[in-house]
Amino acid sequence: MYPIFYEPLELKDGDRLLEIGTGSGYGAALAKELVGHNGIVVSIEINPITHRFALENLKRTGYEDILLVLGDGSLGHAEMAPYDAVCVTAACPEIPEPLIDQLKTPGRLMAPIGNSYSLFGQDLVLLTKDEDGCMRRSTLMKVSYVPLVGEYGWGRRRGH
Numbered sequence: 001m002y003p004i005f006y007e008p009l010e011l012k013d014g015d016r017l018l019e020i021g022t023g024s025g026y027g028a029a030l031a032k033e034l035v036g037h038n039g040i041v042v043s044i045e046i047n048p049i050t051h052r053f054a055l056e057n058l059k060r061t062g063y064e065d066i067l068l069v070l071g072d073g074s075l076g077h078a079e080m081a082p083y084d085a086v087c088v089t090a091a092c093p094e095i096p097e098p099l100i101d102q103l104k105t106p107g108r109l110m111a112p113i114g115n116s117y118s119l120f121g122q123d124l125v126l127l128t129k130d131e132d133g134c135m136r137r138s139t140l141m142k143v144s145y146v147p148l149v150g151e152y153g154w155g156r157r158r159g160h
Contacts, residue, residue, distance in 0.1 A: 001143070002027050008126050008140065009085040009108045011035055016080065018102065019043040020073035020111075020148070021089035025054035029063045031087070041066045042080050044073035046149050074150035076102045083107065091116040091145040095127060096152035105133045116147040116154070 005027075011017060013036040019028055022045035032041045043066060045051040051070045058066055069077055073088070074096040081102035088099065088111035095111050103109055107129045114122035121144040128136050147154040 002030050004124070004140070005087050005089075005110050006031065006034060009087060009110055011039075011085060014038040015084040016040045016082070016104075017042070018076060018080070018083040018086045018099070019089065020076075020087065020099070021045065022051060022054040022068060023089065025057040025063070025066075025068070027087070027089065028054070028066045028068070029058060029061065032063055032066055037065075040080065042069065042077050042083075043067070044069045044071055044077060046070075046072055072150035074098070074148055074152035078102060085109065086111075088112070088148065089145065090148035090153070091122045092148045092152070093154055094152075095125070096148075096150075098152065100127070100129075100135075103127075103129055105129050106131050112143050112145040116145060 011034040015035045017031050022043040028041050028043040076098045082104040086099050086109040091112045109127040112122035113125045121142040123139040124141050124143045126138050
């Protein structure tokens with residue numbers, strides 16, 4: 001699935017990418033290859049065991065220049081913002097506002113939107129922000145991802 005995410009994000013040398021959901025670290029390593037030595041990859045994982053697993057994998061394979069953060073990915077990582085691209089690898093109720101706020105103008109964001117327990121999956125959405133800050137949203141395909149956990153994820157949203 002990473003090529004399906006990364007091609008529409010148009011990652012290139014020198015870009016700053018925020019990845020939500022580190023998993024094994026494979027996606028972050030692939031992204032680092034695309035953004036090169038001048039680019040920055042920040043990947044956030046909420047599960048401590050998965051975070052440690054990714055850290056060990058990336059260290060063992062020589063990707064120690066990727067910033068791995070243990071925390072709530074739905075809040076993003078404002079310390080390194082703004083990002084040229086944001087990649088969310090968990091199903092969101094809607095695109096978390098903090099991630100939109102941390103996206104550069106222009107910038108691109110990909111996220112699966114919809115309930116992860118739906119029989120029909122989620123919509124893989126590409127959000128593009130143009131030079132004027134105007135946003136356009138398009139659906140690329142149906143996908144099936146685990147639910148986003150966190151303040152802007154399922155079951156923990158503000159006001160719920």
